[in-house]
Amino acid sequence: xxxxxxxxxxxxxxxxxxxxxxxxxxxxxxxxxxxxxxxxxxxxxxxxxxxxxxxxxxxxxxxxxxxxxxxxxxxxxxxxxxxxxxxxxxxxxxxxxxxxxxxxx
Amino acid sequence: xxxxxxxxxxxxxxxxxxxxxxxxxxxxxxxxxxxxxxxxxxxxxxxxxxxxxxxxxxxxxxxxxxxxxxxxxxxxxxxxxxxxxxxxxxxxxxxxxxxxxxxxxxxxxxxxxxxxxxxxxxxxxxxxxxxxxxxxxxxxxxxxxxxxxxxxxxxxxxxxxxxxxxxxxxxxxxxxxxxxxxxxxxxxxxxxxxxxxxxxxxxxxxxxxxxxxxxxxxxxxxxxxxxxxxxxxxxxxxxxxxxxxxxxxxxxxxxxxxxxxxxxxxxxxxxxxxxxxxxxxxxxxxxxxxxxxxxxxxxxxxxxxxxxxxxxxxxxxxxxxxxxxxxxxxxxxxxxxxxxxxxxxxxxxxxxxxxxxxxxxxxxxxxxxxxxxxxxxxxxxxxxxxxxxxxxxxxxxxxxxxxxxxxxxxxxxxxxxx
Numbered sequence: 440x441x442x443x444x445x446x447x448x449x450x451x452x453x454x455x456x457x458x459x460x461x462x463x464x465x466x467x468x469x470x471x472x473x474x475x476x477x478x479x480x481x482x483x484x485x486x487x488x489x490x491x492x493x494x495x496x497x498x499x500x501x502x503x504x505x506x507x508x509x510x511x512x513x514x515x516x517x518x519x520x521x522x523x524x525x526x527x528x529x530x531x532x533x534x535x536x537x538x539x540x541x542x543x544x
Numbered sequence: 545x546x547x548x549x550x551x552x553x554x555x556x557x558x559x560x561x562x563x564x565x566x567x568x569x570x571x572x573x574x575x576x577x578x579x580x581x582x583x584x585x586x587x588x589x590x591x592x593x594x595x596x597x598x599x600x601x602x603x604x605x606x607x608x609x610x611x612x613x614x615x616x617x618x619x620x621x622x623x624x625x626x627x628x629x630x631x632x633x634x635x636x637x638x639x640x641x642x643x644x645x646x647x648x649x650x651x652x653x654x655x656x657x658x659x660x661x662x663x664x665x666x667x668x669x670x671x672x673x674x675x676x677x678x679x680x681x682x683x684x685x686x687x688x689x690x691x692x693x694x695x696x697x698x699x700x701x702x703x704x705x706x707x708x709x710x711x712x713x714x715x716x717x718x719x720x721x722x723x724x725x726x727x728x729x730x731x732x733x734x735x736x737x738x739x740x741x742x743x744x745x746x747x748x749x750x751x752x753x754x755x756x757x758x759x760x761x762x763x764x765x766x767x768x769x770x771x772x773x774x775x776x777x778x779x780x781x782x783x784x785x786x787x788x789x790x791x792x793x794x795x796x797x798x799x800x801x802x803x804x805x806x807x808x809x810x811x812x813x814x815x816x817x818x819x820x821x822x823x824x825x826x827x828x829x830x831x832x833x834x835x836x837x838x839x840x841x842x843x844x845x846x847x848x849x850x851x852x853x854x855x856x857x858x859x860x861x862x863x864x865x866x867x868x869x870x871x872x873x874x875x876x877x878x879x880x881x882x883x884x885x886x887x888x889x890x891x892x893x894x895x896x897x898x899x900x901x902x903x904x905x906x907x908x909x910x911x912x913x914x915x916x917x918x919x920x921x922x923x924x925x926x927x928x929x930x931x932x933x934x935x936x937x938x939x940x941x942x943x944x945x946x947x948x949x950x951x952x953x954x955x956x957x958x959x960x961x962x
Contacts, residue, residue, distance in 0.1 A: 461604075465604065468608065468609075469609045471609070471611065471612050471615060473567075473568060473608075473612070473616075476845065478841055478842065478845055479589075479841065479869055480587045480589060480590060480605070480841075482589070482590075482593070482594075482869060482871060483919075484867075484869035484876070484878055485867070485869075505919075506876065506917075506919040509919040509920040509922075509923055510919055510923060512920070512923060513923030513924070513926065513927075
């Protein structure tokens, strides 16, 4: 199975088994990491599943939609490779993708 | 009888999030999360959107996977309905007579779908859409259904109508008021949504009373209007709000009426009994301090945080800007603030472009926005609502000026963007 590599807020990094077809937010939540509120359940209506993609890998992802960019713009702290975890559809090609959970806003 | 430090009654968004927040705050006491449904805690908003449309499986609606609750030592008690509260003995009683003791009780029961009080309301093929079981029952009948009548033009009714007309059903939506979303929004948004639904093929009947639901062999076969007209229906969907499930608390002496009254940290009038989410009547800073109930994920989550902090001893008052979302067809509706009591509504953008915002003001301050496919306005408008500062209302309608520039602070007038 492919894996998603996640750095949590305590700085620890670990690989998570990731099913294709789920979003990065869902993979993180379903592996018991309790750091994303994901209030709107992935319907692109809040910005509470903020992750920062490893800059070296950012270009391998499809770019964010306009609505995602606008939600990210509303965050107080945003990095150049910030994304909403619910908007990254995980699949085999993303095996080894590394994201860091953004600090609590 | 079992005892817990914290008993949470209601395993929906508010109750589940209260348990999650307690553990995030490193609370070490025992926690029971009691729900009357059989399911693990799940998100309700997709029930009338992606789940009804068959685009999302139930597993993806779970607030947390099954293993999470075990790992966090949250004792789930599904299929358990609490019918009585004894604040003196500090215990609750389930329908089967089991008693459960508590040190802190968190009442997070939300509400039951309001039923019509007309003849025929209890017939088969009349559906509410509040729980997974409700939607699954409807889904079983849909393949054989051609004509669907939706009663109620609130969010539930509108979202269901959008999904069902998309599934090829003949949908009629009946609303008693002269506009949809009469309880929460102004007419500009309502007129736009009405036109959208009509253009997708929904027959809208506004200002229309329902006399009764007609049945045949125990199942609904049509909806009889106040005028006597009969609308044939293979299934009927009723989306006319909820009735907060607070009877056991009120019977135990808690202050309340339609909901249960809570203070700034979600305490009811009973000792060590809190209430959160849809059923909690609270003074809301974004309603000028008026006592209201809010039926939203935002309110459920934020009150869950408030109650968890109160229980671990770091209480601070509930203060959170209300927000809400809906998806109908390809429309992303995002609402921030509370529009009730506005004295001015400004349209920013054009409804013809299907990307616009309605900005609601009271005494020169932005109190709410309804944004349709306009996330930038939602994000920037949220800051206007939070700030409570007077704005240049003449700039709000000008889409060449970002909303973030409409603040009128320090006596410096904002200028048009270059």
